Amino acid sequence: MNTQRILIADDEPLFRDTTAELLRDEGYECVCVEDASDAINVLNEQSFDLILSDLNMPGNLQLELLQEGRTKFAHVPMIVVTGVPSIPSAIQSVRLGIADYLSKPVKFEELLASVQKALLHRPAAVVRVDTGDEREAGFNSKYPEIIGKSPKMRELLEIVDRVSPSNTNVLITGESGTGKEVVAFAIHRNSPRRDHTLQVIDCTAIPESLFESVLFGHVKGSFTGAVKDQTGLLRACDGGTAFFDELGELPAASQAKLLRVVQEQTFTPVGDSQPIKVDTRFISATNRDLSAEVDAGLFRQDLFYRLAVIHIELPPLRQRGDDVVLLAEAFLKKLRPAGSTINAYSPETIDCFRRYRWPGNIRELRNVVERAIAMTHGDTITPSDLPDSIRNPADGSTSEMAEVSRDEALDRADRAYLHALMEKHDGVIASAARQAGLSRQGMNKLLKRHEISADNFRR
Numbered sequence: 364m365n366t367q368r369i370l371i372a373d374d375e376p377l378f379r380d381t382t383a384e385l386l387r388d389e390g391y392e393c394v395c396v397e398d399a400s401d402a403i404n405v406l407n408e409q410s411f412d413l414i415l416s417d418l419n420m421p422g423n424l425q426l427e428l429l430q431e432g433r434t435k436f437a438h439v440p441m442i443v444v445t446g447v448p449s450i451p452s453a454i455q456s457v458r459l460g461i462a463d464y465l466s467k468p469v470k471f472e473e474l475l476a477s478v479q480k481a482l483l484h485r486p487a488a489v490v491r492v493d494t495g496d497e498r499e500a501g502f503n504s505k506y507p508e509i510i511g512k513s514p515k516m517r518e519l520l521e522i523v524d525r526v527s528p529s530n531t532n533v534l535i536t537g538e539s540g541t542g543k544e545v546v547a548f549a550i551h552r553n554s555p556r557r558d559h560t561l562q563v564i565d566c567t568a569i570p571e572s573l574f575e576s577v578l579f580g581h582v583k584g585s586f587t588g589a590v591k592d593q594t595g596l597l598r599a600c601d602g603g604t605a606f607f608d609e610l611g612e613l614p615a616a617s618q619a620k621l622l623r624v625v626q627e628q629t630f631t632p633v634g635d636s637q638p639i640k641v642d643t644r645f646i647s648a649t650n651r652d653l654s655a656e657v658d659a660g661l662f663r664q665d666l667f668y669r670l671a672v673i674h675i676e677l678p679p680l681r682q683r684g685d686d687v688v689l690l691a692e693a694f695l696k697k698l699r700p701a702g703s704t705i706n707a708y709s710p711e712t713i714d715c716f717r718r719y720r721w722p723g724n725i726r727e728l729r730n731v732v733e734r735a736i737a738m739t740h741g742d743t744i745t746p747s748d749l750p751d752s753i754r755n756p757a758d759g760s761t762s763e764m765a766e767v768s769r770d771e772a773l774d775r776a777d778r779a780y781l782h783a784l785m786e787k788h789d790g791v792i793a794s795a796a797r798q799a800g801l802s803r804q805g806m807n808k809l810l811k812r813h814e815i816s817a818d819n820f821r822r
């Protein structure tokens with residue numbers, strides 16, 4: 364069953380509906396719109412694998428959909444189907460990188476062949492997170508799955524860009540949930556190996572006694588339970604990339620076996636005598652400090668040097684500045700149910716996001732957004748939709764405090780205090796003011812200065 368999603372933008376109802384119906388019969392999911400601006404809106408809201416677009420339709424007289432589609436949604440192939448073919452529009456379309464240019468009337472078999480071809484040759488599948496305006500939202504057109512435009516993330520993307528085309532082995536480190544796997548996939552997808560497999564090998568999931576069998580494969584009868592020949596994971600990614608996740612968990616005996624493969628690119632399946640040669644790039648990830656583990660004698664130094672030819676260190680979310688806001692916005696768009704009217708965070712919620720330290724990094728943020736979407740009653744997510752630990756982080760004296768000016772630190776503490784106070788008093792200004800030793804007027808002034816709305820705390 365094919366569940367690829369196709370957006371059909373055409374103002375001719377007969378063509379639009381018939382094409383959608385025929386494509387649905389082929390197993391595709393189709394969404395139909397009748398003009399270019401609706402198409403752009405839908406593209407901003409949902410992810411698609413292909414766009415089928417008319418040229419002469421409302422909102423597209425300057426080929427707006429074509430222009431915007433090719434710059435903002437470059438990873439979604441587009442096929443133009445026009446009733447008014449012309450050489451200039453064909454040239455312009457091709458210049459903008461469309462997958463095909465068809466003239467109406469078009470036979471369905473011809474259209475289907477074009478769709479299948481475009482889908483086959485599109486950039487490898489990505490986790491597409493739609494973040495609205497590219498520049499504003501930290502959307503990196505070459506790495507759409509990596510949201511962020513903080514200096515640390517820009518630097519990181521530059522490194523990713525430089526290492527992707529090479530064959531060099533890469534070690535990615537960083538706290539849990541910082542996006543190590545996302546970066547590994549981005550490197551593979553932008554490498555010449557992209558048409559081959561990226562095989563994820565979770566080092567925590569392979570028992571030491573089965574390491575060779577799982578990685579190298581085995582022949583039937585080579586041990587009790589080996590009832591048939593089994594191809595190992597490394598064979599599956601010949602020509603591609605082997606991604607060793609949680610590398611730091613690999614036991615010493617398995618480290619030795621892996622070293623041989625990394626050095627020689629050969630291995631022998633269990634019970635076989637013929638070595639197999641592969642061509643594999645190794646990307647590894649760990650949240651441990653591997654060089655410290657090498658120093659402590661817990662990880663083989665030779666294997667470390669082989670695998671960490673390039674070392675990419677992912678910063679924790681708390682060091683990525685306002686990327687937290689960009690990510691929260693992207694997750695909101697991605698995770699809200701279709702047709703949902705939830706469309707914003709209140710300024711106080713954004714404040715909570717900025718203040719919190721995010722020990723679980725981006726994964727934690729994603730979970731928090733998902734929970735908030737389920738909790739909220741209105742169109743806007745407010746602090747009452749967040750877990751208590753995020754509304755009231757008990758981290759007034761973190762080391763981060765020492766990184767900012769005294770004024771900024773006092774300001775943050777003041778804001779945290781006001782949040783806690785409003786929370787406790789359910790947004791009732793009179794009682795909050797009483798506890799704070801302020802007049803109502805003074806409390807109102809302070810809330811206004813911090814752009815905190817008492818209404819958001821009322822139950």
Ligand SMILES: Nc1ncnc2c1ncn2[C@@H]1O[C@H](COP(=O)(O)OP(=O)(O)OP(=O)(O)O)[C@@H](O)[C@H]1O
Binds near residue numbers: 508541
């Ligand atoms: N820069 C980013 N932009 C958008 N989403 C991201 C980004 N980084 C991570 N994510 C998302 O955050 C979640 C965690 O990412 P990922 O699994 O890659 O982290 P990890 O560092 O490999 O975690 P662990 O060490 O626990 O395996 C995923 O849902 C991923 O899609």
